[in-house]
Amino acid sequence: MTNVKSFLSRQDLLGLAIIAAVIFVLMPLAMDIFRLNLFGKYLTYAFVAIGLVLCWGRGGILSLGQGVFFGLGGYCMAMYLKLEASTPEATAIQSTPGIPDFMDWNQITALPWFWEPFNSLTFTLIAIFVVPAAFAFIIGAAMFKRRVGGVYFAIITQAIAAILTILIIGQQGYTGGVNGITDLRTLKGWDIRTDEAKYILYYVNGALLIGALVLCQFVLKSKLGRLLVALRDKEDRVRFSGYDVANFKIFVFCLAAVLSAVGGAMFTLQVGFMSPSFVGIVPSIEMVIFCAVGGRLSIFGAVYGTLLVNWAKTTFSETFPELWLFGLGALFIAVVLVFPNGLAGLYRTYLGPYVDRWISKKPPSGGTPAPAATPADYDADPAAKPAE
Amino acid sequence: MNVVSNNTDFLLSVENLTVSFDGFKAVNDLNLYVDENEIHVIIGPNGAGKTTVLDLICGRTKATDGSIKFRNKELTELREHEIVREGVGRKFQNPTIYEDLTVFENLEISFPRGRSVFGALTFKRDAEVVTRVREIAEMVFLDTLLGMQAALLSHGQKQWLEIGMLLIQDPELLMLDEPVAGMSVSERKQTAKLLNEITKGRSVMVVEHDMKFVEDIAHRVTVMHQGKILAEGSMAKVQADPKVVEVYLGH
Numbered sequence: 154m155t156n157v158k159s160f161l162s163r164q165d166l167l168g169l170a171i172i173a174a175v176i177f178v179l180m181p182l183a184m185d186i187f188r189l190n191l192f193g194k195y196l197t198y199a200f201v202a203i204g205l206v207l208c209w210g211r212g213g214i215l216s217l218g219q220g221v222f223f224g225l226g227g228y229c230m231a232m233y234l235k236l237e238a239s240t241p242e243a244t245a246i247q248s249t250p251g252i253p254d255f256m257d258w259n260q261i262t263a264l265p266w267f268w269e270p271f272n273s274l275t276f277t278l279i280a281i282f283v284v285p286a287a288f289a290f291i292i293g294a295a296m297f298k299r300r301v302g303g304v305y306f307a308i309i310t311q312a313i314a315a316i317l318t319i320l321i322i323g324q325q326g327y328t329g330g331v332n333g334i335t336d337l338r339t340l341k342g343w344d345i346r347t348d349e350a351k352y353i354l355y356y357v358n359g360a361l362l363i364g365a366l367v368l369c370q371f372v373l374k375s376k377l378g379r380l381l382v383a384l385r386d387k388e389d390r391v392r393f394s395g396y397d398v399a400n401f402k403i404f405v406f407c408l409a410a411v412l413s414a415v416g417g418a419m420f421t422l423q424v425g426f427m428s429p430s431f432v433g434i435v436p437s438i439e440m441v442i443f444c445a446v447g448g449r450l451s452i453f454g455a456v457y458g459t460l461l462v463n464w465a466k467t468t469f470s471e472t473f474p475e476l477w478l479f480g481l482g483a484l485f486i487a488v489v490l491v492f493p494n495g496l497a498g499l500y501r502t503y504l505g506p507y508v509d510r511w512i513s514k515k516p517p518s519g520g521t522p523a524p525a526a527t528p529a530d531y532d533a534d535p536a537a538k539p540a541e
Numbered sequence: 542m543n544v545v546s547n548n549t550d551f552l553l554s555v556e557n558l559t560v561s562f563d564g565f566k567a568v569n570d571l572n573l574y575v576d577e578n579e580i581h582v583i584i585g586p587n588g589a590g591k592t593t594v595l596d597l598i599c600g601r602t603k604a605t606d607g608s609i610k611f612r613n614k615e616l617t618e619l620r621e622h623e624i625v626r627e628g629v630g631r632k633f634q635n636p637t638i639y640e641d642l643t644v645f646e647n648l649e650i651s652f653p654r655g656r657s658v659f660g661a662l663t664f665k666r667d668a669e670v671v672t673r674v675r676e677i678a679e680m681v682f683l684d685t686l687l688g689m690q691a692a693l694l695s696h697g698q699k700q701w702l703e704i705g706m707l708l709i710q711d712p713e714l715l716m717l718d719e720p721v722a723g724m725s726v727s728e729r730k731q732t733a734k735l736l737n738e739i740t741k742g743r744s745v746m747v748v749e750h751d752m753k754f755v756e757d758i759a760h761r762v763t764v765m766h767q768g769k770i771l772a773e774g775s776m777a778k779v780q781a782d783p784k785v786v787e788v789y790l791g792h
Contacts, residue, residue: 376655376664379646383639390637390703393599394651395625395710404658531645531688 160374161367163512168453169366176359186348193355193423195463196362198223200416202444202455203369204409209441210449211378212405213385214302218310219413219440221317222285224432226414228321228328229284231427232268233277234337234345235329254336259326268327274341281418282411289410293403300399302388311434318433333428337421345422358419362456365412369452372408381405382533442481445488448497457496552577552744553598553714558607560597567593569768571607575714575744580736582747582755584779585765586789591748592634594765595716598746599631600624611714622656630712634719636699640692644683644702647691648674651706673709680738681705682731697728701735708739715739716746721754733757752790764789 161169180192201219209215241250247257252264270276292313296306321328329335337345344350372378380401383391392398421427430436439462447458462484470477492498553575560568568590575581583591596602598609600621609616616624625631639647652673655664678684681701686694691702700720707715720736721729729751736745736758749755755762755776762779764771766789772782779785 372662375662376650377658377661379642379650380661382641383650386639386641387637389601389633390639390706391650392621393601393625393631394706395622395653395656397620397622397656400658401661531643533641533643533646533690 160371164509165370167508167512169363172366172453172456173359173363176362177356181352181355186351189355190351190423191467192460193351193358194420195460196358196456197416197420197423198440198443198463199362199456199459200365200419201409201413201440202447202459203365203452204412205441205444206449206452206455207369207372207381207405208409209444210451210455211373211385212381212402214402214406215307215441216310216406216409216437217307217434217441218312218314218437219409220432220434220437221310221314222289222410222413223417223420223436223440224317224321224427224429225285225288225410226281226417227421227427227431228334228417229271229277229280229414230418230421231334231337232271233274234340234421235334236264236268236272237340238336238338253329253334255329255332255334256326261326265327281414285410285414286407289407290403293406294399297399297402297406302402311437314432314434314437318429321429321432329428331429333426333430335426335428337425340422346425351423354419354423358423361415361419365415366452366456369412372405373452377401377404439481442485442488446484446495448495448500450494451497454495454497454500461496551575552579552612553746554608554610555594555598556608556610558594558597558604558609560593560602560605566768568597571765571768571770573763573770575746576761577744578740578742580740580745580747580758580760581763582749582759582761583763583765584749584752584755584789585771588767589765590768591765592718593768595631595718595746595748598624599629599716601631625710625712626653626656628711628713630707630710630715632703632707632715632717632720634722636696636703638691638694638699638702638706640690642691643687644678644689644691644694645674645687647702648677648705648709651709653710677705677709680708681735697724697732700724701732704732704735704739712743714744714746718748719750720747721749721751729754 176196181189184192201223205216205219235253239251239253244250244252244254244257247254249257249262252261256264271280292310296302296309301309322331324330339345345354373381380391380396384398384401388398417427417431420431443459443462444455445458446462447456448454462481465484466477466481469480473480488495494501551574553573555571555573558568558571558573559566571594573594583594585591593602597604598616600616600619600623604617607617611627611629614627616627616629619627639650642650649666649670652670654670655661674687675684678687681704683694683698683702683705686698691699694702700723704717704720717736721732724732733754736747739745747755747758759776761774762776763773764779764782764785771788772779772785780790
């Protein structure tokens with residue numbers, strides 16, 4: 154990345170500044186730590202949603218299995234925390250002290266080999282990136298090299314989400330089963346359950362999200378971002394322009410997977426457990442809805458979409474628990490029928506023109522008026538005028 | 542029939558090419574040669590296998606048998622993007638452009654640089670790219686529309702844009718599938734002029750139904766019928782051939 158200005162326009166900077174203000178200033182002032190922690194949990198889903206903007210909105214690759222990668226990141230983190238919580242002293246009452254409690258309940262007497270490396274925090278942090286990336290690479294290479302796409306790809310990713318859930322639940326002794334990995338306490342001796350830790354983790358999460366947004370904006374503003382739109386539109390034309398299409402799809406799928414995994418790891422840290430209920434088909438589809446409500450073409454929209462849907466979910470499910478799922482279904486139908494470009498589309502139509510005018514009123518930093526047609530003026534704004 | 546030539550005189554040598562779909566031979570033991578700087582037109586009735594020949598050359602369809610040599614390099618073993626990188630460009634029958642992107646971006650994506658994932662991430666829109674895009678846009682009559690979203694172009698302009706996207710790759714062999722279909726008379730004339738201009742330094746293969754247009758541009762004509770070659774030669778020679786008149790031109 155050479156020059157930040159080259160890929161962040163004034164509009165983007167404004168968008169980032171507003172999100173940063175909401176996360177770092179507004180919400181901590183407006184909420185108590187319980188609500189703020191909940192808000193932080195929503196923000197971890199935003200990582201998945203912005204990954205879906207790249208993958209689905211721009212690239213046209215609909216994955217209904219992003220929960221898999223969210224879960225992989227979350228489980229990697231949970232395994233490390235669980236091992237730290239399972240010291241021989243803390244687990245002295247078990248028949249085999251020093252292993253996680255659920256293993257002991259399932260008559261497992263030694264730590265399985267694949268748990269061993271998670272004693273190391275360095276390994277765990279690397280695994281959070283590498284494990285989902287490798288898994289996404291295998292799926293991507295197997296599917297995209299064979300030119301499996303569209304609905305077929307969506308169904309296969311959904312099947313993978315179902316398989317992983319069944320595997321986790323079935324292998325209770327190794328994974329904690331349907332309860333997941335619970336009772337997580339400390340990170341390198343630092344108690345993550347205190348209010349202070351929750352504040353710090355919330356801010357770390359927020360900073361990572363801003364970082365993820367900048368990274369995605371860089372990708373979208375590069376030629377690769379335009380290629381994604383081109384691919385969605387006319388895959389054959391891209392292929393017959395000398396590009397190996399599968400590699401680009403694999404790349405964006407892996408990137409979305411890694412983003413989801415970072416969200417999952419931050420989820421585990423803030424919420425204090427990880428379970429298969431964040432891996433399967435239902436959460437994976439919910440994540441697509443977050444992205445759709447926010448506007449599948451805009452990474453900023455996706456963040457707001459995630460927050461809005463989750464806020465609505467919490468509010469309505471507290472008040473009308475039995476109606477919530479119908480509400481979610483209705484919301485998705487409304488998005489598809491009434492505002493297909495989500496919140497970002499509404500913003501672009503009603504608010505965007507005013508904001509653009511306001512921004513362009515201020516003279517550019519050099520003070521000289523822009524030349525008539527700079528190469529940047531030739532850029533389409535795929536978030537502004539998407540094809541249906 | 543077995544003309545096994547190893548000569549380098551031809552840019553493209555298609556020999557004994559056969560493709561069968563579930564036993565149906567869409568292209569049957571076909572031999573075809575394209576010279577340097579030649580406009581070679583393939584005509585023939587519907588279902589004769591014209592488009593299939595183009596598909597076979599560009600790798601979209603895999604040959605059952607036979608060989609396709611481009612500058613003495615076997616193309617049948619290469620994948621589509623590798624064939625493109627060898628210097629073969631293909632235009633589809635319907636204008637195939639990126640509707641959500643601008644004319645400029647459409648051309649820029651086709652600019653032959655930064656074709657790997659990493660290359661695309663670090664691709665810079667430098668002076669060379671901008672100059673080349675402007676140059677090509679002028680050739681295909683779109684220089685005033687660079688900032689326009691491609692979806693808003695007329696049908697004829699979309700066809701030109703796709704030709705421009707191929708030209709910017711500077712292919713040695715350009716294959717066009719019905720380039721003037723759906724064009725107005727004046728657009729057709731402009732396209733014929735364009736084709737005559739771009740053939741300097743490259744060969745062009747065209748599949749076309751419009752006989753007037755074929756007469757305007759063709760250096761050599763191949764008539765296909767039921768997957769085989771019926772006649773080959775200059776337009777005048779082909780038009781006088783009684784077999785051709787019977788199966789195609791007579792209608």
